[in-house]
Amino acid sequence: MRDKKLLLLILVLGIGLISVLFLSACGEEETTTTAAPTETTMGPTETTMGPTETTMGPTETGEDIVIGAINSLTGSNVLTGQDEKWAQEKAVADINAKGGVMLDDGKMHKLVLKYADDKSDPTAGAAAMEQLIKVDGLKLILSSNVTPINQAAATVAEKYGVYFCITSSWIDVADPSIDFPGYIGAMNLQWSSDFFEGALTSASNMLGALEAMDPADLPTKFAVMTDNTPDGTGFGNANQAALEAAGYDVVTYEQFSATGTPDFTSIILKFKELGVDGMVTLIDPAGGITFMNQVKQSDWSPKFIFGYKGFWPADFANTLQGTADYVGHDGFWAETFPYPYCAELGAAYSADFDGDTSNSVGLYYAAVQILAMALERAGTAEPGPVRDEVFNGTFEGTTMGDITFGTYYDNAPGIAHIPFVADQWQPVEGSDIPERIVIFPTEYATGTMQTFVPWDQR
Numbered sequence: 001m002r003d004k005k006l007l008l009l010i011l012v013l014g015i016g017l018i019s020v021l022f023l024s025a026c027g028e029e030e031t032t033t034t035a036a037p038t039e040t041t042m043g044p045t046e047t048t049m050g051p052t053e054t055t056m057g058p059t060e061t062g063e064d065i066v067i068g069a070i071n072s073l074t075g076s077n078v079l080t081g082q083d084e085k086w087a088q089e090k091a092v093a094d095i096n097a098k099g100g101v102m103l104d105d106g107k108m109h110k111l112v113l114k115y116a117d118d119k120s121d122p123t124a125g126a127a128a129m130e131q132l133i134k135v136d137g138l139k140l141i142l143s144s145n146v147t148p149i150n151q152a153a154a155t156v157a158e159k160y161g162v163y164f165c166i167t168s169s170w171i172d173v174a175d176p177s178i179d180f181p182g183y184i185g186a187m188n189l190q191w192s193s194d195f196f197e198g199a200l201t202s203a204s205n206m207l208g209a210l211e212a213m214d215p216a217d218l219p220t221k222f223a224v225m226t227d228n229t230p231d232g233t234g235f236g237n238a239n240q241a242a243l244e245a246a247g248y249d250v251v252t253y254e255q256f257s258a259t260g261t262p263d264f265t266s267i268i269l270k271f272k273e274l275g276v277d278g279m280v281t282l283i284d285p286a287g288g289i290t291f292m293n294q295v296k297q298s299d300w301s302p303k304f305i306f307g308y309k310g311f312w313p314a315d316f317a318n319t320l321q322g323t324a325d326y327v328g329h330d331g332f333w334a335e336t337f338p339y340p341y342c343a344e345l346g347a348a349y350s351a352d353f354d355g356d357t358s359n360s361v362g363l364y365y366a367a368v369q370i371l372a373m374a375l376e377r378a379g380t381a382e383p384g385p386v387r388d389e390v391f392n393g394t395f396e397g398t399t400m401g402d403i404t405f406g407t408y409y410d411n412a413p414g415i416a417h418i419p420f421v422a423d424q425w426q427p428v429e430g431s432d433i434p435e436r437i438v439i440f441p442t443e444y445a446t447g448t449m450q451t452f453v454p455w456d457q458r
Contacts, residue, residue, distance in 0.1 A: 059099065059102075059106075059107070059108050060106065060107045060108070061100075061107060061108055061109070061110070062103065062105055062107030062108065062109045063109065064109060064110045064111070064112045065100075065101070065109045065110070065111050065112065065140070065375065065381045066112045066113075066114055066136070066138055067092075067111060067112065067113055067114070067138070067140045067141070067142060067371065068113075068114055068115075068116065068129075068132035068133075068136065068138040068140065068141040068142065069085070069088060069113050069114065069115045069116070069141065069142040070115075070116055070118050070125055070128045070129060070132070070141065070142070070143055070144045070149070070150075070153055071084060071085050071115050071116075071117065071118065071144055072117070072118055072119070072120045072144060072145070072146065072149075073085075073115065073117040073118075073119075074117055074119050074120065075118075075119045075120025075121060076120045076284040076285065076286040076287065077120035077144075077145070077146055077284055077285060078120065078285075079285040079286075079313035079315045079316070080145055080285060080309065080312070080313055080360070081120075081144070081145065082313075083313065083314075083358055083360050083361055083364070084144075084145050084168070084360070084361075084364045085115070086349070086352065086361065087345075087358075087360070087361035087362070087363075087364035087365045087368075088113060088142060088364055088365075088367070088368055089113060090345070090348065090361070090365060091364075091365045091367075091368035091369060091372075092111045092112075092113055092368060095111055095368070095369075095372050096110045096111060101372050101375045101376050102376055103375065103376070103379050103380060103381070104379030104380060109375075109381070111368075111372065113142075114132065114136055114138065116128035116129070116131050116132050116136075118144045118146075118149050118153070120146070120149075120284070121149070122148040122149050122151070122152040123152065124149075125144055125146075125148075125149035125150070125152045125153045126152040126153055126155065126156050128153065129141065129152075129153040129156040129157060129164075130156055133156070133157075133160050133162055134160075138162070139162045139163065139381070139382070139383040140162070140163050140165070140371065140381065140383060140386060141153075141157065141162060141163070141164050141165065142165050142367060142368070142371070143164060143165060143166040143167060143168070143169065143367075144168075145167070145168035145169075145360075145364070146168070146169070146231075146309075147168075147169040147170045147183055147184070147231045148229060148230065148231050150164075150166050150168075150169040150184070150194075151169070151183065151184065151187065154166065154184070154187060154189055154191075154192045155187075157189075157191050157192055158189060158190060158191050158192070161191055161383065161384075162191060162383050163191055163192075163193075163383035163384075163386050163387040163390075164189075164191060164192040164193075165192075165193060165367055165370065165371050165390070166184060166192055166193060166194040166195075166196075167194065167195055167196055167363055167364065167366075167367045168196055168332070168360075168363065168364075169183060169184050169194050169196055170183035170184060170185075170196065170197070170198055170199040170202075170231070170234070170235075171183065171184050171185045171194050171195070171196050171197070171198050171408065171409075171415050171416075171417060172184075172185050172186065172198040172199050172200050172234070173185040173186045173409055173412070174186040175200065178237060178238075178241060179237065180199075180200065180234055180237060180238065181230050181233070181234050182234075183199065183231075183234065184196075184415070185198075185409055185412055185415050189414060191383070191387060192414060193387070193390045193391065193405060193414035193415070193416075194414065194415055194416070195366075195367075195370075195400075195403055195405070195415070195416035195417070195418055196332075196363075196417075196418060197332075197417065197418060197419065197420045198417070199231075199234045199235045199238050200238045201238075202235065202238065202239065202308065202330070202420060203238065203239045203242035203243065203280075204242075204419065204420060205330055205331070205419075205420035205421055205422035205440055206239070206242075206280055206306045206328070206330070206422065207242065207243075207246055208422050208439070208440030208441065209304075209306060209328050209422040209424065209439050209440055209449050210246075210278075210304065210449075211440075212422075212439050212440060212442070212445075212448050212449040213303075213304070213448075213449045213451060214451060217303050217451040218278075218303070218304075219248070219277040219278025219302065219303045219304045220248075220249060220277060220278075221249055221251045221274065221275050221276050221277055221278065222243050222248050222249060222250045222251065222276065222278045222279065222280070223250070223251065223252045223253070223254065223271050223274070223276040223278070223279040223280075224236050224239055224240050224243070224250060224252075224253045224254070224279070224280055224281070225253075225254045225255070225256070225267060225279060225280075225281040225282075225283070226255055226256075226281060226282040226283075227255065227256055227257070227258035227282065227283065227284075227287075228255040228256065228257060228258055229258045231282070232255065232258070232282050233255070235282045235308070236253060236255070236282065239280050240253055243280070248278070251274050251275075251276060252270065252271070252274055252276065254267045254270070256287075261286075261290070262287055262290065263290075263294075264290065264291045264294045264295075265294055265297075265298065268294055268295060268298045268300050269298065271300060271302070272298065272300050276302060277302045277303045277304070278302055278303060278304040278305075279302055279304070279305055279306070280306045280307070280308075281305075281306075281307045281308065281310075282307075282308045282309055282310075283307055283308070283309060283310035283311070284309060284310050285309070285310045285313050285315070285316060286310075287310055288307055288309075288310025288311050288316060289310075289316060289319055289320060291307075291310075292311075292320055292323050292324065292327065293320070293323060296323050296455055299455055299456075301452060301453075301454035301455055302452055303451050303452050304328070304451070304452060305326070305327050305328065305452060306327075306328040306329065306330075306422075307327065307328070307329050307330075308329070308330045309330070311324075311327055311328075311329035311330075311425075312329040312330060312331060312359050312360065312423065314353060314356035314357065314358065314436075316425075317425050317433055317434050317436070318356070318433055321432040321433055321434075322427065322432060322434070322458065324425045324434050325425060325426065325427045325434050325453070325458070326424065326425065326426065326427075326450055326451070326452040326453055327424065327425050327452075328422060328423065328424045328425075328439070328449065329359075329422075329423050329424070329425070330359075330420050330421070330422065330423075331359030331360065331420065331421035331422065331423045331438070332359060332360050332362070332363040332400075332418065332420065332421060333358075333359060333360055333361065333362030333363050333399065333400065333421065334346075334359065334362075334421055334423075334438045334444050335347075335357070335358075335362070336438060336444045336446060337362065337399070337400075337401070337444060339362075339397070339398065339399055339400065339401045340397050340398075340399065341365075341399055342362055342399055345361060345362055345365060345399055346358070346361075346362075349361050357435070357436045359421065359423055359436065362399035362400055363399075363400060363418070365398075365399045366398040366399045366400040366403065369395070369398045369399065370390065370395045370398065370403060371386070371390075373389075373395050374386045374387075374389040374390050374393065374395075377389040377393075387414075390405055390414065391405060391406060391413035391414050392405055392406035392413045393405055393406075400418055403416050403418070404416060419441070421438060421440065421441070421444070422438075422439045422440035422449075423436050423437060423438055423439060424436075424437050424439050424447075424449055424450065425437075426447065426450055
């Protein structure tokens with residue numbers, strides 16, 4: 001009997017021990033689930049990779065900050081619009097990977113972009129701004145990359161008192177002495193900022209490219225060609241004056257219609273008849289591809305062709321292939337710039353676009369960096385305080401270097417200036433696609449300017 005009691009006692013103790021071990025195991029599993037961790041007043045350890053979860057708990061996350069963005073999702077400017085959109089989305093993703101932006105509520109807020117299509121048209125750009133403000137209720141807006149579109153949209157932003165962060169738009173004030181209309185700087189905007197080059201000084205990079213040529217090959221007769229918009233006229237007047245001041249003979253100044261599909265054949269024939277051997281143009285990307293195809297078809301071979309806006313998208317070179325060889329173009333940024341994250345941003349772009357390069361994404365990336373820094377300084381997503389942080393503000397360490405607003409013009413606190421870059425598409429042995437070479441400024445140059453090679457010698 002005693003043996004039976006002893007056996008029973010052992011069985012009971014054994015079952016109890018197993019139950020304790022089982023419950024202990026269940027309790028440990030419940031404390032390591034993948035559900036969101038309990039919020040505490042203790043913040044996480046911050047790293048460059050974003051908030052690190054620790055036993056103290058993560059930083060509390062606040063509501064997303066939705067930022068509007070006007071972009072040429074369709075129309076003749078879609079090729080440059082896609083680079084801008086990629087850069088803005090990349091910047092937002094990088095900021096969000098670090099947790100977002102910290103506001104005065106002590107919370108980290110992720111950024112979200114909402115796009116509206118300007119259809120490559122100023123009227124549609126104004127409508128896009130109305131949509132973002134009135135329909136979507138947004139108060140912080142990133143710009144398109146075309147001056148007339150941003151001017152139209154800025155007028156709407158002024159009406160409703162929302163902050164419009166502009167880039168890629170001429171910063172000029174008006175200059176009546178040369179019949180120069182002025183652009184963003186002439187509008188006396190209270191709710192918009194802009195950082196870019198001026199149309200009046202935009203010829204500096206084109207002249208820098210000429211200086212990088214073999215002196216024996218310099219053109220002697222120049223043509224200027226632009227569309228017939230105020231944007232084109234101001235640019236054309238400024239570049240004609242700059243060329244003449246540098247000692248070049250501008251023998252003709254041609255304008256074409258900004259609407260429809262232009263035919264440049266008659267203009268090119270005129271250039272040939274006048275013996276033009278150098279030209280500069282402001283043209284949209286679709287028009288730029290058409291123009292270069294017609295230059296080849298007309299067998300016109302000047303020594304120097306330099307284009308603004310329409311000649312720099314990677315798709316220009318990918319579409320035209322060898323027809324794009326020796327064509328110069330403007331640029332705003334280069335991955336060779338000695339600023340933080342430039343090399344990495346260029347590598348990311350090339351990885352996403354099958355080895356293509358960009359002369360612009362650093363500018364658009366910097367716009368988002370500036371807006372994010374202004375948000376944190378303001379401590380709020382309200383447009384007035386954010387604008388106030390940008391006006392007369394300095395933003396260090398962007399992909400465009402240190403940007404300071406308010407010092408370029410008197411009484412223009414929202415204007416900042418960046419100098420242009422000159423690039424050229426140059427042939428690559430064994431490839432149909434030319435590569436982008438930085439020509440000017442010389443400290444960032446990756447090559448020298450090559451003289452345009454006649455079609456029958458290629």
